[in-house]
Amino acid sequence: MKDIRLLLVDDEDDFRQTLAKRLAKKGIPPEQAENGEKALSILEKKEMDVVVLDVKMPGMDGIEVLHHIKKKHPRTEVIFLTGHAATQDGVDGIKTGAFDYLSKPIEFEHLLSKIKQAYDKIEREEEKLREAQFRNKMEHQMATTERLASLGTLAAGVAHEINNPLAIINESAGWLKLIISKEEMAQMPRKQDFEMALNKIEKGVDRARRITHQLLGFAKKDDSVMAEVNLSELADEAIQLVSREMANKEIEIIRETAPDTGTIWSDPYQLRQVLINLITNAIHATESGGKITVMLEAVNGEINLTVQDSGQGIPKENLDKIFEPFFSTKSPGEGTGLGLSVTRGIIEKLGGTIRVKSRLGHGTSFCITLPRYYEIKEGLDQDERIPFLDNLAKQSGSTQ
């Protein structure tokens, strides 16, 4: 028999104690209260599944207690005990939300089965709730995944198509710059204006190029090199690459590597990209003089990699969005909003997972779990990315 948390409320001590003893023998030792106030204070401290409640009590009567219970503890079920032939009390109780009522003198077996029924009802409701929550979560997740998949395909296609005109703009601006830097152009009127505008064009192209290149990296599916990777060495390398930025902000980096971490079989280049992304983000999030911790440990044949910062943390409403492409809180031009979506894309492709934990004002930690061995499934098309439009057609036909 499962542990039913039961509260027995009756002002008649003998009756209550006898009943409690018999219930305890059946495996349901109940809490006891001799009046309504006591019952409510017990409920305040300890959650109960079922309350067996006498209607007629001095002070707060059964109906009133029931009101309170239903208001504050809606999941608790109440069984009413009414006086002999006082059916009206029982009906009132059920109207107020009681599970059922029993008339005194009660038959013990009858009470026992009612308690079990009430408990079953709670379990059913909880199951329903869990199911609803699960379904909700799955639907949400599927919608997000589908949206990201089509967004990724679309974005890669757009990026690809944009690179060509971008290259034309780039060469044109570069050529003009070359021309006006010639000696024969030294006396050109308003030369500085031209220079200024051309520099702006080049900067703009550079920004757009960073975005398109990252987008293409994001959609890349089958471009992996598998090798034995020492994550600890890789982390050292990544830290080395961003060390200047860290030194500028006087950020302390702490390394914690469990001795049994060893090596994994994965893609070193992509993992290095992930490490750089996460550490760079951490640097941006951390105030001067803060700390960043990079932790490595082995758990059940998998490796956990955590990058933790002492920065300002991520507001709750943003936590769901940070892995979406183009979501960024940095000012335009500083962040493309692609770092974390690329990161997640890489990690999932390598058979791992990434989670985020954050507390406002305390910092954020990203935890990656990677398998020790992982075979990347071969893509459909190894050599050439399917042209943009083909891909879109595919996308609408089937979900990847």
Add this chain to the structure above:
Amino acid sequence: MIKIPTKVLLVDDEKDFIEMLSLRLKEVGERITVAHSGQEGLDALEKADIDVVILDIKMPGMDGIETLTEIKKKYPLVEVIMLTGHGSTETAVQGMKLGAFDYLMKPADFNDLTAKLEGARKRKDEQEERIRKAEAKFLLRKSGGIF
């Protein structure tokens, strides 16, 4: 210092791109020939003396990889730099296995481009130098010289 121009062949179906890039490269003193398809590129190689080919990977008709294979077969000393408009580096890597000198992603940084151009030109010069020396040795031996 007088710059010795590198003789560059640009092959890309994007006409505007070819036009602007060739103007820019001419401006820094290179000698440029252009072609708008793989076949045109091969024809150009037949007529003109070329050091380095800058070759777009994705072209209608004969694509970059096919063109590269043909170039390397007929003109093994000509160096090729691949240009890619998309993210798949595999094709670029495949190109390098087939003998391309290097690859660049569009839009390419001009400094990168000129650096790679110079590298390609240098490799070609060195290779030709070695061939000349080997030939000289061979001729010397044949004519009963010092050896």
